[in-house]
Amino acid sequence: MEDTLKNNWSPVSWLEKPIQQLPEYPDKKKLDESFEELKTLPPLVTSWEIEALKEKLAQVSQRKAFLLQAGDCAESFSLTRSPKIVNMVKVLLQTSFILIHEMGIPVVRVGRMAGQYAKPRSKPFETVNGEQIHNYRGDLINSVEPNKESRIPDPQRLLEGYHKAGLTLNFVRALADEGFADLHHPEQWELDFMRNNEYYKDYEDMVRSITRAVKFIDAISDKRIANTQKVDFYTSHEALNLYYDSAQTRKVPRKPGFYNLSAHMVWIGNRTRALDEAHVEYLRGIENPIGIKLGPPFTVDESLRLIEKLNPNNEEGKIVLITRFGKTNIEEGLPDLIRAVKREGFPVVWSSDPMHGNTFSASNNYKTRNFEHILEEMKSAFAIHRAEGSYLGSVHLELTGDNVTECVGGAQGLDEAGLDLNYETFCDPRLNYEQSLEMAFLVAKEWKQSYLD
Ligand code: PEP
Ligand code: CO
Numbered sequence: 001m002e003d004t005l006k007n008n009w010s011p012v013s014w015l016e017k018p019i020q021q022l023p024e025y026p027d028k029k030k031l032d033e034s035f036e037e038l039k040t041l042p043p044l045v046t047s048w049e050i051e052a053l054k055e056k057l058a059q060v061s062q063r064k065a066f067l068l069q070a071g072d073c074a075e076s077f078s079l080t081r082s083p084k085i086v087n088m089v090k091v092l093l094q095t096s097f098i099l100i101h102e103m104g105i106p107v108v109r110v111g112r113m114a115g116q117y118a119k120p121r122s123k124p125f126e127t128v129n130g131e132q133i134h135n136y137r138g139d140l141i142n143s144v145e146p147n148k149e150s151r152i153p154d155p156q157r158l159l160e161g162y163h164k165a166g167l168t169l170n171f172v173r174a175l176a177d178e179g180f181a182d183l184h185h186p187e188q189w190e191l192d193f194m195r196n197n198e199y200y201k202d203y204e205d206m207v208r209s210i211t212r213a214v215k216f217i218d219a220i221s222d223k224r225i226a227n228t229q230k231v232d233f234y235t236s237h238e239a240l241n242l243y244y245d246s247a248q249t250r251k252v253p254r255k256p257g258f259y260n261l262s263a264h265m266v267w268i269g270n271r272t273r274a275l276d277e278a279h280v281e282y283l284r285g286i287e288n289p290i291g292i293k294l295g296p297p298f299t300v301d302e303s304l305r306l307i308e309k310l311n312p313n314n315e316e317g318k319i320v321l322i323t324r325f326g327k328t329n330i331e332e333g334l335p336d337l338i339r340a341v342k343r344e345g346f347p348v349v350w351s352s353d354p355m356h357g358n359t360f361s362a363s364n365n366y367k368t369r370n371f372e373h374i375l376e377e378m379k380s381a382f383a384i385h386r387a388e389g390s391y392l393g394s395v396h397l398e399l400t401g402d403n404v405t406e407c408v409g410g411a412q413g414l415d416e417a418g419l420d421l422n423y424e425t426f427c428d429p430r431l432n433y434e435q436s437l438e439m440a441f442l443v444a445k446e447w448k449q450s451y452l453d
Contacts, residue, residue: 009285011249011258014242019278021120021271022241023134023141025153031243034155038162038247043261044114044169045235047252047287053234053264054289056108058317060349060393065105066447067320067349067394068096069236069265069291070436071112073428074119077139077157080164082171087401088113089175091433093231095399095440101210102444103452108234112398114169115237115263117161118244119427120271136426139164140241144426158244165262169235176233197411199441206441236291239266242282249286257287267291270298270324270356273306284309289317291396295324295357296333300340307346320349322396326357327377334381338388351394352381359428362408366419368429371409375442382446392450395443399431400424410435 025031059065070092088111096107117140125132126146134151136144140161143150197203239245239260248262260266266286270293272279283290290310294303311318321341325333341348354377355369362368378395385392405421406429408414423429431439 009281011246011282011285013285014246014278014282017276017278017281019242019272020274021137021269022278023124023137023153025155027155031155034158035243035247038158038244041162041248043248043250044162044166045261045264047255047259047261049234050259050261050264050288052232053108053110054315054317056106056232056317057289057320057349058347059106060108061316061347061391063391063393063451065108065393066099066103067108067110067351068092068099068397068440069110069112069320069322069351069394070095070397070399072116072400072425073112073398073430074138074426075113075116075164075168076144076426077117077160077164080167084402085168085171086175087433089172089233089401091399091401091436092233095436097210098206098437098440099444099447101206101213102441103447109232110234110236110265111172112236114172114235115161115165115244117164118238118240120238120240120269138240138427140244155243158241158247161241161244162248162262165235172233172235176231197438199438199445203441234264236265236267237263238269239279239283240269240272242278246282255287258285260286260288263288265289265291265320267293267320267322268310269293270295275302275305275309280306280309284312289320291320291322291351293322293324293353293356294337295326296329298333300336303337304340304344304346307341307344307348311346314345314347316347317349319346320351320394322351322353322394323381324353324356324396325377327354327373327380329357330377330380330384334384335388338385338390342388342390349394350385350390350392351396352378352392353396354378354381355396355398355428362416362419364416364419366406366416366423366429368416368419369407371407371431371435371439374407374431374439378439378443379446382450386450392447397431397436397439398428399436399439401433401436403434404430404432406430406432407435411438 060067099107117138119138121135128146133148249260354374358373404424
């Protein structure tokens, strides 16, 4: 079965298919050179780690764990810097601790980081000073600088992306190995922002309880908690620039199949999941867990065929179905999809991305999202899954550990005028540090209501 379905697949068989969202590189010779060099460089992750993640995701699909997938919309090469990475690791760890504490089950952490450098865009070109230039497609493809030359797809960026991802991952691994000191001082988590929030007391209780638990474990063990258990951290990105992903797709000794060794998990975007096109062709051949973004426009039938094509052996922990309908479309779209997936017996991990269907332009033209809308879609997702008897085992969020002003709302009540203060994203608006912790708390609350009460 596997052999027939995987027939004619190779890491580069996608080159024979039509492709969306990846413009042609004008300099073919340079592309070839960069691609060949990238193929020779050492892997960023190992097949063992990828298999371990798949096992953990299988636990999620069995309702024994929860997956938190979160990070930047687009990472940038210029922000491969210590404070940015430390803040991201910190916010991912703290949000995961909130979930673990509140839900009482393991949380699998998958960052949108160390490779999230390529972006799909709704328009291929934009006009700047009367001139038509390529749209920015992420640092892996071209430069954000708005001039014709900088926007030409540049193959050298494939190598720079690999190096920047490697530097990021190296530092993330070191921070995670140290157990990240912040775990010992939850009382120093910056909580003042929660003071006006109706959940402040719950929040404060939780922090106190985590502090007590950390002290308790330290007291009964002769090693500090940070040293007794190293925190696991996995990486993911959208498999969009297939030159980058396929150059790092390899066979490994003593295991069948091909692994994308640039990240533990990759996902297919909502705009590139046509069944007979390049991105599906590439992804059907790799062993990594695969996320599928699903939102309008889509059909249930097409989605089933996509899952089947990407997971022909019905492997558990292989597919994370990330729905991103938008708060107004979720009621109409999600129930039928859940029923169909159940009927087919596909063992997927269900995830809710309440970000991408809820983007709008503020009156001052900033692309933004409203915390309340994000919350509304997240709550609907839990309610619908609960009503259908299925398990919503994951959320997918765009967030940052920095104090940005990109999404309106939340406990601090950021308004549209406030977006101007610190709007930094290269692409979609992210929850800032405080909004992220608040959202984690609210996710845990919904999960508990759905699966514990
Ligand atoms: C993203 O995750 O940043 C993204 C572009 O998502 P989607 O493909 O769901 O629009
Ligand atoms: Co995004």
